[in-house]
Amino acid sequence: MNWFCFVWTVLFSMVWQCPAAPSTPSPTAPGSTAQDEVECPSNCVLLIYSNRSTSEAQDPLVMTSTELNPDHYEAQRAAHAVRYYLNTLYGTPFRQLSFSKVHQARTEDLGEAGMKYLLEISVKDSLNKSSEKLCSAEVVYPRGETQQPPKVQISCAASLQLNTSAEEEDFYKRYSAADSAVSGKDIPDSYGHVDPEMVPFWKLAGVASTFIMLNESNENTLYNLAQVAKITQLESQNGQLRLEYVVLLHDMISQVIIIACITTSDD
Secondary structure, three states: OOEEEOOOEOOEOOOEOOOOOOOOOOEEOOOOOOOOOOOOOOOOOOOOOOOOOOOOOOOOOOOEEEEOOOOOHHHHHHHHHHHHHHHHHHOEOOEOEEEEEEEEEEEEEOHHHOEEEEEEEEEEEOOEEEEEEEEEEEEEEOOOOOOOOOEEEEOOOHHHOOOOOHHHHHHHHHHHOOOOOOEEEEEOOOOOOOOHHHHHHHHHHHHHHHHHHHHHOOOOOOEEEEEEEEEEEOOOEOOEOEEEEEEEEEEOOOOOEEEEEEEEEEO
16 A cells, blocks of 8 residues: 655645745744644645656766765765655655665765765665665755755665555554544644554654655755644545645754645555
8 A cells, every 4th residue: 555645735824825836835933833723725736746766868077076974964964865755655654764874975066967965875664673775875956046856766765665564454444434533733742742543643744744855855954744733634535544734844954844734645
């Protein structure tokens, strides 16, 4: 079973505002938003994003290559872009992919095409914590007047694909057939607590948020999911479990909070 983010739209300051064709979330300074009753507006344009990992043809140029300290922030931020990418492909409420270490890192300046990061990283799978994969990855941050998402390729992507777990099937059946709709707010709470019943929904929010975090990433950002402000189960369509989230995404570099509305569906 694959989980898809059909959507992500955002625009939030003190109230919702929906332009005709939003293309990027509006940043919000920490502490400037009211989280008590956050609603996803019905008249916002919903956008579908898919990551493209194909290489672009490059004009002949003399590329400048620079070795990086694998523990340095440049290498770590590029590795997080790989993490976002892997979770958009294979993440589920019961499976998250991350990296434990960057072993090698270097950059290649591609001129107008952008900056390429070449990494050797150890990839961790939450379903198999005793085993890690050593993978080669490329992250290209395009240059241009408008920001574009990084283009990611990783050598071990295909080997990470797994069939749907029994635990995920049980989760889907339980909540798609539930008499009452799931709802919640402020996950985790101000004490960092997540109710055990809400853990899969919290993890699914993290996976769904990687679509936005990847799309908004550049060489000077580092996003994490800070909180699920609100979760609502939507009416099922074609037997699918559909959930609507309002999430707070924290850029660790600028300290800006992005508030995003995401709708997820299983398939």
